[in-house]
Structure formats: structure tokens, C-alpha cells
Amino acid sequence: MSVGGDEAIGIDVGGTKINAFRVARDGTIAERSSMPTPADDEAATLASMVALARSLTTPEVLAIGVGAAGMVDTTDGVLRFAPNLAWRDLPIAQRMRDALGLPCQVDNDASMAAYGEFRFGAGRGYRHLLLVTVGTGIGGGIVADGRLFRGANGFAAEIGHFIVEPDGPLCGCGNRGCWEQVASGGAIGRVGRATVLEHPHSLLFRLADGDPSKVTGKLVTQAALQGDEVSVGIVAEAGRRLGEGIAGLVNVLDPQVVVVGGGVIVAGDLLLEPARASFVDAVEGPEHRPRVPIVPAQLGNDAGAVGAAALALEELGRVMV
Ligand SMILES: [Zn+2]
Numbered sequence: 105m106s107v108g109g110d111e112a113i114g115i116d117v118g119g120t121k122i123n124a125f126r127v128a129r130d131g132t133i134a135e136r137s138s139m140p141t142p143a144d145d146e147a148a149t150l151a152s153m154v155a156l157a158r159s160l161t162t163p164e165v166l167a168i169g170v171g172a173a174g175m176v177d178t179t180d181g182v183l184r185f186a187p188n189l190a191w192r193d194l195p196i197a198q199r200m201r202d203a204l205g206l207p208c209q210v211d212n213d214a215s216m217a218a219y220g221e222f223r224f225g226a227g228r229g230y231r232h233l234l235l236v237t238v239g240t241g242i243g244g245g246i247v248a249d250g251r252l253f254r255g256a257n258g259f260a261a262e263i264g265h266f267i268v269e270p271d272g273p274l275c276g277c278g279n280r281g282c283w284e285q286v287a288s289g290g291a292i293g294r295v296g297r298a299t300v301l302e303h304p305h306s307l308l309f310r311l312a313d314g315d316p317s318k319v320t321g322k323l324v325t326q327a328a329l330q331g332d333e334v335s336v337g338i339v340a341e342a343g344r345r346l347g348e349g350i351a352g353l354v355n356v357l358d359p360q361v362v363v364v365g366g367g368v369i370v371a372g373d374l375l376l377e378p379a380r381a382s383f384v385d386a387v388e389g390p391e392h393r394p395r396v397p398i399v400p401a402q403l404g405n406d407a408g409a410v411g412a413a414a415l416a417l418e419e420l421g422r423v424m425v
Contacts, residue, residue, distance in 0.1 A: 109164025112420075113157050113206075114413030116213055116405075117172045119143050119189050123405065124156035126165065127413035131224035133406065135160055143189050150194065154203040161204060167420045168200050168208040169412030171216030173243075178258030181210035187265070187277040188241065209416040211252070213408045215261055217365060217401075218245020219252050220411025225402035226363045234359040235401070236263065236350060237366035238375070240321070241276070242284035246357060252415065263353060264288070268345070287345035289321030289368040295338050296324040307332035325371045336374060343375040347382030347398070354396055355388050365401030372400065 111134060116123040119141060126135040137156050142148035157168055172194070174186030181197020200208040211219075218227075218235035227233040227247065235245040242264030246253040254260050264284035265277050272281025273294065285291055296319040300309050308327040312318040327335035350362055368375060380398050384390045403410060 109162070109166065110417075111162070111164040111166065112413035112416040113160050113165055113168045114216075114409035114411070114416070115153055115157060115168065115170045116216065116408030116412065117141065117149070117153060117170065118213065118408075119173055119186075122149075122152055122156060123409045124153075124160055125406070125409045125413060126160045126162070127410055129414075129417055131220075131410055131414060133410065143191075146191055146194055149191070150196065150199050153196070154199060157200060157204055161206070165206065167416035168204065168206050169216065169414070169416030170196050170200065170208065170210045171213035171408040171412045172196060172210060173213045175259050175262065176210050176212045178211055178254050181208060183210070187275070207416070207420055209412070209419045211254070211258065211412070211415065212243070212245070212261070214243030215245040215252055215254070216409075216411040216415060217243075217403075217407035218247055218261075218363075218411065219415050220403050220407035220409075221363050221365065221401055222247045222250075222411075223414050224410060225407060226399050227361060230360045232357075232359045233361050233363060234350075234353055234357055235363045235365060236346070236353075237401075238288055238346065238364060238368040239366035240288060240290045242288050242349075243366070244353075246359075248357070263349070266349075266352075268349060283345075283349045287342050287349055289325070289366070291321075291345075292324045292338055292342045292368065293319060293321035295341070296321070296335070299334070299338070303334045306334040308335045321368065325368060325374075328371060328374050339368075339371050339374045340378040342368075343371075343378030344382040346375065347379035347384075348386045350379065350398065351383045351386035351388075354383070359396065360394075362396060362398045363401050364398060365404070365407060369400050376400065 183194040244263030269281030275282040
């Protein structure tokens with residue numbers, strides 16, 4: 105059998121940016137390209153993905169993998185619903201196949217990132233992994249016994265939307281008190297905006313020019329990293345809620361390792377130490393189970409596209425065998 109090459113295109117479609125890479129089987133990124141996401145225009149979003157894939161495709165490329173932010177039906181590669189975006193029923197796999205004549209595997213972006221970390225990042229050497237991505241919201245991916253766990257439709261691991269506070273803040277999904285409303289970068293920003301005026305001598309107050317509307321999760325994290333006590337406290341509280349949620353998920357899934365990624369992970373141990381402490385307090389029988397490391401992700405923003413490419417190649421192997 106003659107095989108032209110051993111590479112895949114991996115695409116990560118987020119609410120603000122589309123990342124596309126040409127990736128070798130060993131996870132090496134051979135070429136990268138990106139575009140802003142025309143998030144309010146479904147047709148333009150699909151067209152941008154096709155254009156990026158086309159610009160990267162060489163004779164070496166055997167398949168395309170796409171990770172998209174939202175609920176992706178993996179049986180037909182359609183993105184059904186994105187809670188924070190206008191997308192509904194986006195036929196991603198079909199469009200990519202028609203335009204490029206290559207097999208296309210579509211999955212949720214965090215699931216693809218979990219697969220990337222599992223193969224080439226912080227999850228190497230483990231067979232059971234939970235990825236928690238903490239950004240504006242919270243995403244998740246589950247690798248169980250070396251395979252991505254998708255559920256019946258591909259909707260598994262929407263971990264940001266389990267309800268931890270029934271009367272809590274309203275979520276983009278329409279419910280109240282989802283986990284991502286208390287433990288994400290969005291939550292850090294919201295608490296910062298609500299409390300900054302109580303702390304006029306804080307660095308956070310100064311960085312925001314005393315204007316609560318200028319306070320974001322990113323700004324609070326930045327102030328925390330510079331030692332601002334108020335901000336350290338806000339990040340720590342989010343970390344504590346993060347650890348509680350992780351404990352619940354570990355009770356359900358029994359992973360060997362929990363990898364935490366997403367934008368907020370720049371806070372490092374300011375987030376992870378409180379998370380580790382509350383995890384041990386909340387998980388069932390901590391003294392009767394192997395320690396579950398809670399570690400930072402290693403691939404950063406590349407994880408989704410690298411994982412998508414790796415998964416596309418793997419699915420291809422499965423079909424060809
Ligand atoms: Zn929600």
C-alpha cells in the first residue's frame with residue numbers, strides 16, 4: 105500500500121479564534137495558521153475553517169480533525185449547540201469532506217485538548233485522564249482506558265454545566281449555578297468587579313483605574329500574580345470551588361490524573377494549591393485511594409488542534425484496519 109504521508113490537519117474553533125495546524129503523527133507541528141472567528145456568521149465560520157484547512161493541505165495530509173467549542177454530535181460531525189455562541193447545527197464534517205475530499209473527525213474542543221494532553225502533554229504515560237479547561241467557562245475531556253469517552257452522542261464531559269449552586273449566577277446555557285459560574289475565569293472577573301470598590305488600596309483597584317467595568321478574570325489573575333492580596337483571595341476561592349468540583353468528578357470517573365488547562369492556568373499554584381486542598385477535603389476516602397495528581401496542562405493553546413489531528417489519524421487507522 106502506498107501512503108502519501110503521515111500527517112493530519114488539526115483545527116481548533118473557539119469563539120474568538122480558529123487555530124489550524126499541520127501535524128505529524130508524533131505530534132510535531134509542521135505548520136500553523138490562524139484566523140479570527142466570524143462567530144456571529146455560521147457560513148463564514150465554516151468557510152474560514154475550509155480556507156485554513158485548504159491552505160495547509162499537502163499530499164502528506166491524510167485526514168482532518170476539528171475541535172469545536174460546543175456540543176458536537178460525533179456520530180455525524182455536527183456541532184448542535186454552543187452555549188456562549190450563536191452556532192446551531194453546524195455541519196462541520198460534511199463541509200470539510202466535501203471541500204477537501206478527506207475524512208474528517210469532529211469533536212468538542214476540550215475533548216480534543218484532552219486527547220492532545222493524553223498523547224503528547226501532561227497526560228503522557230496515563231490511561232485514565234480528566235482534563236478540566238478553565239477559561240471564560242469550564243470545559244472538559246475524559247480519556248478512559250486510553251480512549252476518548254464521548255457518551256452516546258458525543259455530549260459527554262460538558263463538565264462546566266453541572267449545577268453546584270441552584271440559586272447561583274445565571275449561566276450561558278440558561279441554568280443557574282453551573283460549576284463554570286463559580287470556578288472559571290468568568291467567575292473570577294465577576295467577583296472582582298463586585299468587590300474591587302471595597303478595596304481602594306489594592307493593586308487590582310489601581311490596575312482597573314477604580315472602574316469595576318474594567319475588571320476581568322485576566323486582570324484579577326495578573327494582579328494576583330503580582331502579589332495583590334485581594335486578587336490572590338479571589339483566585340484562591342475559584343480554586344477552592346474548582347477542587348470541590350474535581351472531587352465530584354473523580355468520585356464518578358476515577359482517573360489517574362487531572363490535568364488543568366485553559367487561560368486561567370497562568371495563575372499556576374495560586375489556583376491549583378487551593379484546588380488540591382479542597383479536592384482532598386471533598387473526594388471520597390482520600391486516604392484509601394492512590395493520590396490523584398492535579399497538574400497544569402503542558403500544550404497550552406495548541407492542545408486542541410494537536411489532539412484533533414492525532415485523533416483524526418487514529419480514527420483513520422481504525423477504518424483502514
Ligand atoms: Zn451552564
